[in-house]
Amino acid sequence: MKTNTSSTIAPTTTASSRSGRTSRPQQTPRQGLPSRPDHQPQHTEPEPAALPPIDFRKRRERRSFRTEQVLGLLQSKAPEFFERAEVVGQWVWIEFADKPPRDVTAQLAEFGFHWNNKRGVWQHPCGQVTPGTESDPKQKYPTYFPAHVRA
Numbered sequence: 001m002k003t004n005t006s007s008t009i010a011p012t013t014t015a016s017s018r019s020g021r022t023s024r025p026q027q028t029p030r031q032g033l034p035s036r037p038d039h040q041p042q043h044t045e046p047e048p049a050a051l052p053p054i055d056f057r058k059r060r061e062r063r064s065f066r067t068e069q070v071l072g073l074l075q076s077k078a079p080e081f082f083e084r085a086e087v088v089g090q091w092v093w094i095e096f097a098d099k100p101p102r103d104v105t106a107q108l109a110e111f112g113f114h115w116n117n118k119r120g121v122w123q124h125p126c127g128q129v130t131p132g133t134e135s136d137p138k139q140k141y142p143t144y145f146p147a148h149v150r151a
Helices: 056-063 067-077 102-110 146-150
Strands: 086-088 091-094 114-116 121-124
Touching: 056 102, 067 091
Parallel strands: none
Antiparallel strands: 086 091, 091 121, 114 121
């Protein structure tokens, strides 16, 4: 008995080979042809800077501070925030005209403040965590700027 040592591979029949066209292997989206240099994006966004570190232990501790303690912290550690601070009821609010840089927001977060998107201010609950309200707290509670009172 004689064995055939040469091997032949039978072509697979596909719809495209029946029509006379040769079939191509399927490409996954990542294997497409490289873009031409003139089709490359011209404007690339810079990588966002890494978020400044926040000491969450300090943040948790400071969230329970009373109003006077928060104001004392601001006055001693961040006088620029103290100048902007407004006391609304027992909470401390800090408002900026424009979006502050990440290092500023990280410092506010570490001081125990959180962003209130509805009111557009950074708020510290001063140990008085309460559910949100539809009404304006400035209409319900007394307000003052401590920097103006102590000056």
